[in-house]
Amino acid sequence: MERESFLRDRLIPIGTVIVAIVAIWYVAVIFLNAPFERDTAARNGETITFAEIVPKTMAQERPVLPAPHQVAAELWDTTVNKAVTSKRSLVYHAWVTLSATLLGFAMGTVLGILLAIGIVHNRAMDRSLMPWVIASQTIPILAIAPMIIVVLNAIGLSGLLPKALISTYLSFFPVVVGMVKGLRSPEQIQLDLMHTYNASSAQTFWKLRWPSSMPYLFTSLKVAVAISLVGAIVGELPTGAVAGLGARLLAGSYYGQTVQIWAALFMAAGVAALLVVIVGLAHSAVLRRMGARA
């Protein structure tokens, strides 16, 4: 087998695809934005050549599809050039969303782990709860997010918590499924060994089940953190577009500020990537420690 080379197997293929996407994007910008420029020219009674249209399509105020450099400029402008506390700063909005995400993620993880422990240790819980945990995910919870927000507002809960609750609901599911699998992953022979040591069920849990569930937990956490970000963003839609990345999306779509929408989208993508990378780093750190101990 050949050794995997970073340059040949990662950088060049991924780079090529990204370059291709950006190129397609620019072509699409020209064709999607050209009708507007033709209309403007026709209204002014001028004729416009294709060569004149191209640069104009890249610099429209409210383009159908903003060019990549416009989005990049907007991102730069709203993150670096604005004070972090300003409402026009994308960092501020990203932080609002991120705090709801993290709170919901933490609550969802704790809830998911507790449920999984209950399911593994109690047969009745396993049989009665597990089908409903799975069924709960076929309910489009994101669809009822607005209602949860409005109802919680009515009983005096507002701000961070309602959004975090939606993230919690979305993120507990992967954790439950992963942890149930993980806590059951020790083989019978290992459980029997603990039995011969006369280990109590608490000891079996902490010394055998818990460590062996770690790989499953972190795989689930990666899914959970990404999905809780989605929950927080959708949770921001109905609150009247005050703050947060979801609010930026909604405000952008109300006022036709396409550049703002795309910038918020890329910010959300960046936050998601950051969160997944952090969980991945924690994963490898924990595994390395456990490997060193073994």
Next chain:
Amino acid sequence: MNTISLLSAVAFWLAAWAFNEWLVRQRFDNPIARHAAGIAVPLLFGITILVLWEGIVRGFAVPSVLLPAPSAIWQRLITSLPTLWADFRQTFLKSVITGYVLGCGSGFIVALLIDRSPFLQKGLLPLGNFVSALPVIGVAPIMVMWFGFDWQSKVAVVVIMTFFPMLVNTVAGLAAASHMERDLMRTYAASWWQTLVKLRLPAAWPFIFNALKINSTLALIGAIVAEFFGTPIVGMGFRISTEVGRMNVDMVWAEIAVAALAGSVFYGVVALVERTVTFWHPSVRGGQA
């Protein structure tokens, strides 16, 4: 009166719990009885939740603006069937099904196309994995702007949401057949097509169905959320957001019940097809053992 309904709900809960505890400890010799018990346990749990919900709402006299009782939701559901059916047709039959078929189909086809090029696979797979982790739902306002308020824009959102899980899973599935099996096909002088149809696609079915199941819930979510950004005056997402504004929370719950039912049936149908197609897979064979 109120205390009575609360107390009886709690009593029902405790009794059902005890009965479930007893039921899971039984050993049934009769396979039919064992099967019935397997269904009864989760069913009883679901009924208990509903009874407890009803009891709490009545017992504490929770205003229906906050949380309507299940009985009130049921009342609302059967009296507004025509509206619900129109919403269901707009959102589910038009947006979800069309988008699901287009998204899964194109993901599958692209996976087949890049199958012969390791270079494209290496480039597209990390991106596909990355996109799967992104809040793709955010493209909804852009799609509404491009394709208008009607169901076409929702189809576009669903296509984008379902494309990448399908792509990633199909590529992974096509790589699932082992070297030994592929070498065997080579010794038979099988063409790429024959290897694909007779060996690699069957081996890929579990992965593909995994994506189909994930996508069945994603598609419904995508279509409903996309309707928050603009829609004609029909559709499940539209109904939910306007009825919340008018404080008709029982109507919202009725809509949610329809959505949950549609989502579960959709998922169930995909899972059933999976059982028949991948009958050989250990997770299906070992199901009742």
